[in-house]
Amino acid sequence: MANQSTETNQPSNMQTYGVPIYAVDWIPEVAVRSKIIMDPEKSEDDDESLSSSSSSSSSRSCIVLSGGGGEGRSGIPNVILICRVDLNTNSLSEQPLGRLVVGTDLPYRMAVHPREGGLICALPNSCRLFHWEDIMSREDNQVGEESEEVVKELKDVGQQLALAFDPEGSVLATGAEDGTLRVFEWPSMKTLLNESKAHSSVKSLTFSESGKFLVSLDGPLCRVWDVNGSAAVASLSKEKDEMFASCRFSVDTTGNEVLYIVANTERGGSIITYDSKLWKRKWSKPIKKNSISAFNVSADGKLLAIGTLEGDVLILESTRMQTMQVVKKAHLGLVTALTFSPDSRCLVSVSFDSRARLTMIEQKGDKPGIRWWLLVLLVVLLYVVAYYYMKAKGIIP
Template sequence: MSKRKKYLTCSRKYDLPLFCAAWTAAVVPKPRNKEDGAAADDGAGVAHVVFGGGGGNRKSGVKNKLLLAHYDFASDMLSEAVYTLSTDDDPPYRLAVHPGSNKIVCSISKDCRLLELNAEEDLKLEVSKRVVQPLQDIGEQNCLVFSGDGTRLATGGEDGHLRVFEWPSLELVMDQAGAHTAVKDIDFSLDGSLLVSTGDAGPCRVWDLSKASAVTSLSASKGANLGLCRFSRDGTKPFLFITMREGSKGVISIWNSTTWKMSTSKRLSEYPISAFAISPDGRFLAIGNSEGDVKVLNANNLGVVMQVKSAHMVFVTSMEFSPNSRALLSVSGDSSARVTAISEPTKREGWRIYMLMFLLLLLSYWFFIVRKQDEAGGDLSVRAVINYLDLSVRAVFHLGVRR
């Protein structure tokens, strides 16, 4: 498949500006064929994704709705919408999928709605019959997130109100009015004991949920503004990743979540970062910027693993890694959604190192032979040495490619 054709299959335009996107919890194995129904090799399957967006009130002419589609890992193909659910005059702004269940919380203009994925016949989205009273009339929520074990839900409002609920009882764990002027982003720590929050301005705050109070406030360096936040996920390195804006540049800073000191920062975008994600296995970070570019990063050293220039025509509004950490979903206000399959560069990079080491040893050996021949008065053709080196390089290169 050509690069252009592959790009078109994993990227698709829908009929409305997209504000939010999420993977559902389940990945359904793809049958090998209709006769035996065996599961595909290498864990390939079909995952379901949910998009939300619209045009606001009806006068815009663009409907507000949620879309359900699927992504095939084996063919790297994103489908058209297989189901749509109208949200009337309220565009969906944010989505949070409960890990391991069919429940989805969706933020609209005045409150949050509880949705369910129903797979009794064809897969479809439905408004839950359960009334989630504590989420009614709380205003527009800029961010929603479940803890990793699904026992808590956090919401951050446009009015700066920060709430944490037990799930599914929805009993309040923490209720902080005025936590920020407007909450911009939130995230749970790996064990769910801490919550980090950022606002449109001012410091980032880290909250101890057992005490329902702030542990610390983190401020950016002079001339920079804090943006989006994610705790590390691998369980070995106590990090907190926070995006920053320095002028028009996009930066990621790494903070030690034991000492709460910033250990490093790195400029990764010439434009402001508008979306941020971390993979469930903790290996990758991803950023989307105001120009529609997408980058996948190594979480250990912030090195660029993959980048897609102009993945979208305008700013990236939301992004999220798949539950198996093998793909990145991103959406934009230009009505496009894209899935970027995560390639593994480790083998190729390893062979580059081996090739370099081999060449260095080979060069050292030949310089040694030339010197000995010269000392002995022998006649070793320089052209022969060059030809031999050329053949060796070609052989090693082809071996690396075949691997």
């Protein structure tokens, strides 16, 4: 049974943060150590032992969330939050470690740099870079102009619906509501690609694990781009009444890169896999009666997670896409985003209901029914052995 929050009746693995939450991600441990939960007693020589210690890593895990009420007069602020995660007690901090109010602009989407480079948030007309120190250090909790670092190449470009760094953090991609795809070197912001008609509207972006490919999509079309060549190399179209919603790259158990695309139809959602050599559709797994609103893949590639319009969270193993866990009504409304921890031990999901929920991954084991039949079989075998032993000894005729 989950621990209860000391001030509320909800489990400590679920916290309410007072604003609709649109995005969530884990903060890299190196950034947590150096920028957020700093330990002056630990030197750089201790870094290796610290990162290898599960207890230390658990106590230093943090997530960043963004959301708010937008430009209206709802009184709901637009904020970036840093919250602590304790994997040993399966709990989220009741109060954020850092809270930055960003004025009237809603931080609708974000991308966390894979090292210490902070995060970029997509606001209604521009993108801004926020450093972890800015979110942690401001005592008045109100952003000032000196804390806002507008990315000049992404100023007055309209709403960006998707942001992504490549695995090395050396390339940044942005996808706009008007369909423009932009790719830059990071942090120099040298333009690698600027395609104004990539899509009708870019809904999702993902880099391959090697960083060679970038995939972008809108409802009917997914395009594969060669990052170095700055050109499209494949177009993947929907089938029948599918509408693409999200995409993620991962690596399968054989070490090959695989592309996952989530699609929705009137009958529910589905997860589609493509190989990364011929870009052919391999398999489609229907998620019946569930429209998928959020999707992600674990860092080790073994798990998939989906969030639904109804507020449910499902965790599947990636090889056969069999459902491992279902959290019914994990949220009161549609799941806006979800993300696995770097060690793939747990999942954080967020929603318009202002809640963040931590779900621990259940360890794969034998089903109770299987264990019962194994016990019965063992008893029968022992009985047979005992019978023949006693017969051989003349104990029974």
